[in-house]
Amino acid sequence: MGDFFNSGWSWAVAIVSVVSILACAVLLWLAGKAKVSAAALARGDNTTGHVWDEDLREYNNPLPRWWMWLFILTVVFALVYLAFYPGLGSYPGMGQWSQQGQHRSDAQRMRAELAPLYARFTATPVDQLSQDRQALAIGQRHFMNHCAQCHGSDARGSKGYPDLTQGQSAWLGPLSGEHIVRTISQGRQGVMPAMGSAIGGEAAISDLAHYVLSLSGSPHNEIKAFSGKKHYAACAACHGADGKGNKALGAPNLADNYWLHGWGEAAIVSIIKNGKSNVMPAQSGWLSPEQIHVLAAYVLSLSGPAPAAVGSIALPARTP
Ligand code: HEC
Ligand code: HEC
Incomplete structure (x- = not known):
């Protein structure tokens, strides 16, 4: 069914294409049949006899033959093209050509x-x-x-x-x-479990975050970091006692200055509380x-x- 969600569209496109080509052909034929009026012929001034605004006349200069033939050729070309290539609605054409097929072969x-x-x-x-x-x-x-x-x-x-x-x-x-x-x-799927309840209340989590910041020498509160150190035991299994991470588990190094999930107390507190699931x-x-x-x-x-x-x-x- 191609690109059309309703076969009515396919017919509409096909009919519009054929009718406009035929209309061109009819126009060519009618224009070729137009005759110079007897009066103009008698006058012999090579006009068609049409007069506008009293004195505007239309010269009778027919198109050169070769030009006419080009018009006829375009009409024939259009019909042959539509027979071979897709163009008439969803009709695939006798040549069975398609963009997908062309792409596949390329x-x-x-x-x-x-x-x-x-x-x-x-x-x-x-x-x-x-x-x-x-x-x-x-x-x-x-x-x-x-x-x-x-x-x-x-x-x-x-x-x-x-x-x-x-x-x-x-x-x-x-x-x-x-x-x-x-x-x-x-x-890959990097998963850090939520650890909030294992650590304790807000204060304990904030202290731990300051301890984590101290591992990389980032700005931190010394006193909070000191009291947060004891909670780090829960993290060491994955991030290592020194915070240098564990590549086999995909647990990042917390002792460097590269922060995949954001830097600072708020970011670390959020990770401790909510954990993280990160998917590629x-x-x-x-x-x-x-x-x-x-x-x-x-x-x-x-x-x-x-x-x-x-x-x-x-x-x-x-x-x-
Ligand atoms: C839809 C987003 C997305 C696309 C597309 C993507 N990645 Fe990733 N990639 C991620 C995420 C998110 C991670 C981190 C996963 C985690 O935290 O464990 C990642 C991790 C990685 C890692 C591991 C890094 C490390 O530190 O161990 C490599 C290598 C990688 N991507 C390479 C690529 C390459 C090469 C492509 C292109 C073929 C690619 N990625 C396409 C999102 C994407
Ligand atoms: C079960 C193993 C595991 C435990 C336990 C664990 N983590 Fe994680 N942690 C991870 C993994 C895996 C990631 C990386 C997630 C990803 O791939 O994006 C991570 C990421 C982090 C990050 C983000 C690092 C960055 O570069 O942005 C921080 C901060 C963090 N953990 C702190 C902690 C703290 C503090 C604890 C202890 C309360 C802890 N983790 C306990 C496995 C763990």
């Missing part, structure tokens, strides 16, 4: 063209590929199309969406090709394993050692 051709290139990329481990200028250029395109809406076009993320340029200590998981490939293909959707539905491999190399290059060969590609500036 995509197939491109995939076949790129296959040898991707075969070379896939044979190279992600770490090594993150030095390959061509792979990075392709990876960057994929990143813009599939990742930038959440992680930003410079990969620096925003609240809740990780900055992928911060390097090892800020990452939720290990900074490795394997972790990146797994995250892209399967997505799996991307394997629309990206092939080969494309994910190349993307992973690009993402790795954003935090890894500066790729020697990158040269002219404008990669986002990275922070040490």
Whole structure:
């Protein structure tokens, strides 16, 4: 049924198209039949005999033949076109051409063209590929199309969406090709349980938040942090006794200055009370394993050692 939600529209479009083409043909025919009046012929001044405003006359200058034929050709072309290509409402045309079909065959051709290139990329481990200028250029395109809406076009993320340029200590998981490939293909769900009731009242939670701030040397109230320290035992299982996090659990480092979910007492109190569930959707539905491999190399290059060969590609500036 194509794009029409009601077959009446399909008929309306078909009828309007055919009627307007036929009307053009009739107009051509009528114009060709128009005769010069006998009086004008007798006068012999090459006018049609029409007179307006007493003295305005219409010259009888017929269209050149070739021009006429062009008009006739456009009418014939329109009818043949409508017979072969979709245009008459939902009639698919004898040629069975469709935008989707065209796109499918273009995509197939491109995939076949790129296959040898991707075969070379896939044979190279992600770490090594993150030095390959061509792979990075392709990876960057994929990143813009599939990742930038959440992680930003410079990969620096925003609240809740990780900055992928911060390097090892800020990452939720290990900074490795394997972790990146797994995250892209399967997505990830970071879950921190709500801990409010385990800690106690408002005052205890606020004290604990100040202790958490002290771990990264952020501005905090010393006295509150001192009394909050004892409550931290409940957090250590995941975030580590020193607050440096646990990459196997995806528990972030609380002792650095990178805050995925916002900085300051209010943000930390809210996380302790409500917990957090943060989801990245799996991307394997629309990206092939080969494309994910190349993307992973690009993402790795954003935090890894500066790729020697990158040269002219404008990669986002990275922070040490
Ligand atoms: C719909 C939004 C969204 C899209 C699209 C998205 N991501 Fe994510 N991504 C997230 C969120 C949210 C997280 C953090 C999940 C968590 O807190 O555990 C994340 C986490 C990650 C991580 C793990 C970072 C770490 O610190 O361990 C990587 C790597 C990553 N994304 C790469 C990508 C790549 C590459 C793409 C494009 C193929 C992509 N993401 C597309 C939302 C998204
Ligand atoms: C069961 C493991 C677990 C426990 C226990 C836990 N957390 Fe978390 N926490 C996490 C995970 C996982 C995340 C990251 C959620 C995500 O992926 O976005 C997180 C995130 C955080 C964040 C946000 C960090 C940022 O960069 O924005 C803070 C702050 C935090 N936790 C503090 C605490 C405190 C304080 C406690 C103790 C009351 C605690 N957590 C207990 C697992 C835990």
